[in-house]
Amino acid sequence: MKKRGKGIACIFYGTGYGNGFPDVSRAYAELQPDGKVAIYTGATEVGQGAKTALSQIPAEVLGLSVDDIIFINEDTSITPDAGTAAATRQTYNTGNAIKMAAEELRNELIKIAVKELELNSDIGLKMKDGKIFLEIYPDKCITFSQIAAMQEEPLRKFAVFTAQTVQIDPETGQGAPYWPYTFSACAVEVEVDTETGKVEVIRGAHAQDVGRAVNPTLIEGQMDGGFAMAMGYVIYEDLGLENGKIWNNKLSSYIIPTSMDMPEIQNIIVEDPENTAPYGAKGIGEPVMISVGPAILNAIYDAVGVRMTEIPVTPAKLLKAIREKEQKEA
Amino acid sequence: MELKKVIKAEKLDEVLNLLAENRERAKVIAGGTDFVIQLREKKIAPEVIIDISDVDELNFIRKSGEFIEIGAATKFTTIKNSGIISDAFKGLKDAAGHVGSPQIRNLGTVGGNICNGSPAADTVPALLALGAVAVVKSKNNTREVPLEEFYLDRGKVKLEPDEILYAVKFLNSKPGQGLGFVKLGLRNALAISSISIAVFVETDNDINCKDVRIGSGALAKFPIREKEVEAFLKGKTLHEDVIEEATEFFGKILEQRLAGRPPVEKDYKPYAIKGVFKEALNKALSVVC
């Protein structure tokens, strides 16, 4: 018989290395001869979209399009250390460092513009599409490339951002080990085949607090991916560990969900800007996965009344649990 | 043996001549979806590889008298979409449609599925339930073997070194007949069958079971007919309680058969079979026309 059940779960997640550990990102912003701006930072793109989001931030600061940001990030000989692409920290931490470097560059450009345009002050100066101009008299204008041409050495600004966390008291466990926190919630409906133990997730809704959605499409991608990864973790991925030997040591037996297993998911992006974050944007790398698992387990419980306490909930394990419950009740 | 030659054959004669000439030194490749993996893992090491995937004479689905014949190099996608296979035997199309993924179905062939000898080959239970016959050819001979007698062991079929599987054939559907297929895998695509079951039934208007054949996959060393369960059902009226009893009986048989197997099999399949078998039988009954 096929039985349906619903489950929800919610979580909060602390971003970054945390617990007082120095969590440091560094970046350069450098004006190029053609008026584009290069960002140098040691943040790794692992498919999460760091290059895109971390290009959007300086583009916003400098009034440029993303195409005018040259993002250089995977050559350690020319980029400053920005820590790992881990702990959901790159958008927040490195985003902050890049934003600060871009702001320094912006201030420098404004200073040069005031001087070159022979203005009284920087009041009313606008920066857009590689130009700096007076809003009330746009003929007073200088381009980024004109400024670049005046420089003997490239105009380059550096910034460091260190996240603020406090080590917890080892005895009481009190303190402020992480900052910022993100929040997410998930609801799923499952269908359990009580005769084979197979669990099908038939739909899901997934809400994620992102602070500010720098790139909503990338966020949705991360949320879809987090959902799939959690499904794999909770109902598919079985190492088959037996006395230290891994039986499922290839991808034909260690299985992850395919697109045929993924349900329709409603992603809900919640924006609650964080004041220490770049434009309010918090990291959402890992938290998108966390609430999905317990929601599925709760839905299984709702469907068949068995509380599974070990993952993955393979059909074999679930069928056994269902049969044991039936035998007990009989 | 070191690989010396790969020959892309165009004609059946050419294939049979090459096999007669090279015998054990040669091996045929069709879609290669099993073959290439075995080659890379060095489980096979032929000197000559004969590619039959583009031999038109092996690629067909046709009516021939009372029979439907399927050429050995016919791809799963072709079977899945065939208009020649009747709705009553939709179970065979379902089985082909459950193989791997679109990529695998566009390459893999029914002949490869049979000759590879995997216990989890998805089209084989359906063909067994249809009572299919394997048509085998060599340079100077053609012979027919019931598919259920074609298997020797896991990964081994009754073919001489100079023979190929030419086609499989089965009697076309008649009123009152239906075929249902169900695959239980760990996910919805690219899943190796944990259990697959095909049920052929022939009933009269009062759902009296005049004939039944059950093919199973992943429940023995190779796909087999489940004759005890067939005997149990034959002649009975297929009411829910009878089906339930047959299902319990099937489970008991598997408890014995799989007693020595690892826990993932012996603690699961005798119970999971029930849902799978019932669904396959009900599917068969639902397509009877």
Ligand SMILES: Cc1cc2nc3c(=O)[nH]c(=O)nc-3n(C[C@H](O)[C@H](O)[C@H](O)COP(=O)(O)OP(=O)(O)OC[C@H]3O[C@@H](n4cnc5c(N)ncnc54)[C@H](O)[C@@H]3O)c2cc1C
């Ligand atoms: C990712 C993946 C997923 C898969 N999923 C499934 C699945 O869900 N279900 C399933 O059943 N299988 C699955 N398979 C296995 C494989 O696709 C099938 O067994 C397929 O039918 C093999 O056919 P082929 O044409 O590719 O055979 P090949 O690999 O070319 O040949 C297989 C064997 O059969 C022999 N052979 C082929 N044709 C003949 C012939 N006419 N006469 C004599 N011998 C012959 C070859 O010499 C070889 O030993 C999967 C494989 C992969 C790689």
